[in-house]
Amino acid sequence: MVDTELLQSQAFESVMAEYGVINPEKNEHGTIHVSGATTPETWEILKKRYGFEADTSELTSKKRAAVMTVIEGGVDALPGLYALLEDLKAHDIKIAVGSSAQRERIEIVLDKLGIREYFSAIVSAADVTHGKPHPEVYLKAAAAVGADPSDCVVIEDAYTGAQAAMAAGAKLVAVPHQYTKNMDFSEADLIVESLAELDYSKLSELFT
Secondary structure, eight states, rough: OOOOHHHHHHHHHHHTTTTTTSOOOOTTTTTTSSSTHHHHHHHHHHHHTTOOOOOHHHHHHHHHHHHHHHHOOOOOOOHHHHHHHHHHHHTTOOOEEEEEEEHHHHHHHHHHOGGGGOOOOOOOOOGGGSSSSSSSHHHHHHHHHHGGGGGGGEESSSSSHHHHHHTTTTTTEEOOTTTTTTOOOOOEEEEOOOOGGGHHHHGGGOOO
16 A cells, blocks of 8 residues: 555664664665565664664564654555545445554554545454464455455565465455565466556456
């Protein structure tokens, strides 16, 4: 729904500044973290790279708070999001969020974008025992809207999320972005460059 990679990078950079690391080197995508790695894993990499000492759990907690601050400053919807949600609503399709993020963060993003009303359920990190690529988040999301996973479509931009969707038995639509475009989404049922390419009719074709 939003460019979460940029938000994450800004949060990491904000926390690192507290430890004297200013203007850390960015990769080709303009971010400082490792896409796909967990926050604790990323902190271990960054601590080694920049030579600063700090407790990883403390850094993780500070980064979580920093992300919230970044989001509070405002977020932009990805192209096509509003039109897709409105089209699905018009066809009475139930929509759920299945995310590895904390519920508070998910709800703030939905509120900032003004789209909470479109979603029938939210499954967050607090609701699952196993994170992606385990299918639990999508199995619970399907159950939350009263649907069989095989009757659901998951829209994903990350490889681990794609694996989770396929393991759950759902149809997978991959929307790779600049950070994940080199990942292997070849097993997806459909690959598009933008949410703007999707609508109810296009998604329905996955079941024919």
